[in-house]
Amino acid sequence: MSGKPESSSFFVNPIQPKDTTSVPEITKISSIGRSEFAKDMPNPRRFDEALWHADGQFETVPPSFTSLRLSEVPKTGGDTLWASGYELYDRFSQPLRSFFEGLTATFIGDGYTMSAEKFKDRMEIHDGPRGSPQNVGKELKAVHPVVRTHPVSGWKCIFPVGPRDPRDYGAPKYINELSTLESERILGWFYDLVSQNHDMSVRFRWRNKNDMGSSVSASDFVDADVQQRSGTTAVLSTVQPSTTKVLVRGLVYEWQALGRRRISTLAASHERMRWLVSKLM
Ligand SMILES: [Fe+2]
Numbered sequence: 001m002s003g004k005p006e007s008s009s010f011f012v013n014p015i016q017p018k019d020t021t022s023v024p025e026i027t028k029i030s031s032i033g034r035s036e037f038a039k040d041m042p043n044p045r046r047f048d049e050a051l052w053h054a055d056g057q058f059e060t061v062p063p064s065f066t067s068l069r070l071s072e073v074p075k076t077g078g079d080t081l082w083a084s085g086y087e088l089y090d091r092f093s094q095p096l097r098s099f100f101e102g103l104t105a106t107f108i109g110d111g112y113t114m115s116a117e118k119f120k121d122r123m124e125i126h127d128g129p130r131g132s133p134q135n136v137g138k139e140l141k142a143v144h145p146v147v148r149t150h151p152v153s154g155w156k157c158i159f160p161v162g163p164r165d166p167r168d169y170g171a172p173k174y175i176n177e178l179s180t181l182e183s184e185r186i187l188g189w190f191y192d193l194v195s196q197n198h199d200m201s202v203r204f205r206w207r208n209k210n211d212m213g214s215s216v217s218a219s220d221f222v223d224a225d226v227q228q229r230s231g232t233t234a235v236l237s238t239v240q241p242s243t244t245k246v247l248v249r250g251l252v253y254e255w256q257a258l259g260r261r262r263i264s265t266l267a268a269s270h271e272r273m274r275w276l277v278s279k280l281m
Pocket of ligand 1: 053054
């Protein structure tokens, strides 16, 4: 985890057990705990699947990197999928990309607040800091740009992907500059593009106990089929999402970011030019 700002550290899940000896930076995940949460909900079967999301988007400094280890792997199925926010950005035409770049979205972790209330005899909202001195307080709410630049790659990606319903732990609630209907349609469009295009995602099959997967939650979304499983996650926070800032050796710099496809095209033409020049010499 070199190159992160000094103030950033491992993310602390906003819901913590009241009496515990466990490490707050390590979050236990369990399909049994999830079923318990869903038990009294309308239509609890919908909790048999996890929906596309990125962790902790309601924090001022959301997680940037996620690792997931399963100590109990699903007997069959139960794959985890990750999808690319870079690719989502690149799927839109230039006029739409420019339009999205002027927008901000509000993210609220009301699913966590609801869960803490439901299990208040043993759980509570941890008021921080949760991986950054900026992640404090019991109000789990943040405003971030719709198009953010990944702090390490410097590439642009679309950030607000996730269910909006708190019962599904949804975080991206609305786009601030648009009407309710416009916001719903655009957030729904982002979500649909991720869920309906298999060529934007990778599939990870859990085979052995203690297998690990890791992802870049600043630019990736995750979806999991919730077969019986348990394990732990450890997640690192780095910087506040921005359209123009990148991290170099722990320091934040302004950067004129581009999309991944544009950078690949520029790199390819640079390579062609070098090849041409080498032939002419
Ligand atoms: Fe997650």
